[in-house]
Amino acid sequence: MDQFVSVRMIQMNGVDLETFQFDYDMTFAVFFMNADKTIYGRYGSRSDMKEAQREISLESLGAALKNALEIHQDYPSNKASLARKQGVKQRYKTPEQYPLLQSKYTSSLDYNGQVAKSCIHCHQVREAQRRIFRDRKQPIPDQLLHPFPMPDVIGLKMDPSKKAQIQQVAPGSIAARAGFQAGDSVESIDGQPIISIGDIQWALEQTGNTAARQVWSVSNNGSSRDLNVTLPVGWRRASPFIWRVTSWDMRRMGFGGMKLEDMTDAERRTRGLSSSQLALEAKHVGQYGEHAVAKRAGVRKGDIIIAFDGVTRRATEEQALAHAMRRKMKGDTLPITVLRGKQRLNFQIRMQ
Amino acid sequence: MKRFLILSSIALSLGAATAVQSAQSKLTRDQMVHKDKSDVQRIDEWIYNDLEQARAEARRTGKPLMVVFRCIP
Numbered sequence: 001m002d003q004f005v006s007v008r009m010i011q012m013n014g015v016d017l018e019t020f021q022f023d024y025d026m027t028f029a030v031f032f033m034n035a036d037k038t039i040y041g042r043y044g045s046r047s048d049m050k051e052a053q054r055e056i057s058l059e060s061l062g063a064a065l066k067n068a069l070e071i072h073q074d075y076p077s078n079k080a081s082l083a084r085k086q087g088v089k090q091r092y093k094t095p096e097q098y099p100l101l102q103s104k105y106t107s108s109l110d111y112n113g114q115v116a117k118s119c120i121h122c123h124q125v126r127e128a129q130r131r132i133f134r135d136r137k138q139p140i141p142d143q144l145l146h147p148f149p150m151p152d153v154i155g156l157k158m159d160p161s162k163k164a165q166i167q168q169v170a171p172g173s174i175a176a177r178a179g180f181q182a183g184d185s186v187e188s189i190d191g192q193p194i195i196s197i198g199d200i201q202w203a204l205e206q207t208g209n210t211a212a213r214q215v216w217s218v219s220n221n222g223s224s225r226d227l228n229v230t231l232p233v234g235w236r237r238a239s240p241f242i243w244r245v246t247s248w249d250m251r252r253m254g255f256g257g258m259k260l261e262d263m264t265d266a267e268r269r270t271r272g273l274s275s276s277q278l279a280l281e282a283k284h285v286g287q288y289g290e291h292a293v294a295k296r297a298g299v300r301k302g303d304i305i306i307a308f309d310g311v312t313r314r315a316t317e318e319q320a321l322a323h324a325m326r327r328k329m330k331g332d333t334l335p336i337t338v339l340r341g342k343q344r345l346n347f348q349i350r351m352q
Numbered sequence: 353m354k355r356f357l358i359l360s361s362i363a364l365s366l367g368a369a370t371a372v373q374s375a376q377s378k379l380t381r382d383q384m385v386h387k388d389k390s391d392v393q394r395i396d397e398w399i400y401n402d403l404e405q406a407r408a409e410a411r412r413t414g415k416p417l418m419v420v421f422r423c424i425p
Contacts, residue, residue: 005406030419116381
């Protein structure tokens, strides 16, 4: 630690978004970099709302620190290998320039006033980015709907206590076809050095959502090998997003403020519903403001949605929300049919 | 003592100290923000919320930067 200059940032106000690009649904993210702003690596991963620290550990942070120091010692002779680790051009240079945020926030915190209210949280950056498309009545792009995919998306379960070591390879997955094995440590992807699971996410993040190939270099027991990873069109859509704090804003836009849950087979049997049909129970219905659109349309907590914009086959909450974000634009109405007791009721949810 | 401070600062960054979080939950959000600032500034290894100062220090010392983004609940 004392070999680094450490800086703690608690806000996104004024932050250079063309440098600091990370998974904004995290509450903890680390960049290792040179004073000239060249990024050596990222640390920090998250894949669950409640277990925010499931993918991180002091051990893996220590390993990332050690690797970052090694990269620093070789800098700038290794600068070419770091080129793809750098942030890419953004629509707005800082968060407070986004239309959603510009009237409420400035480039700094108001320590003399309501300091918490003056703070732009990380997740608000992602919400502001999505809102650009929503306000233009355009589908939210997959890269914003499924940002920073975990390596699980290609079938790799990583060991959170190690730098970037594979714990399990899912049978039949993209990773299994590429030849990964448990115990492999990811050293580089397309030439860029990997010092954390977060770095793997960055390499995936930069790969869009079209068909692509990457070369992953791995080591295991002193030997190393290159593996060709083939990403099919739409690969990113396998990356879950419903755990994200920003899904709350999407539930407002696409569900009118409802939180839904796919009923279990046991629950379905008690209601006479088949295992193949749509049955999303409204576990929460927003009560105030823009989160109360479904309530004002007539939906109540406990209602079971059995038709959603014409879809009646079984779907998860995430699949329904993705449908609304891709196919229903702001101002559209989304028809739903719900079961309430023995009644079937039809409602129209206005999209925001 | 220095090692303790270094480990404390990492734990603070990770937000792993449940007792600290529990105590903080009784504070208002504004109080938590002010407390975070005073807590971290007590550990003199850390620069608080000032990236340009940190870059200047990195240039002066030749050390790399570790930039930690940590939201306060």
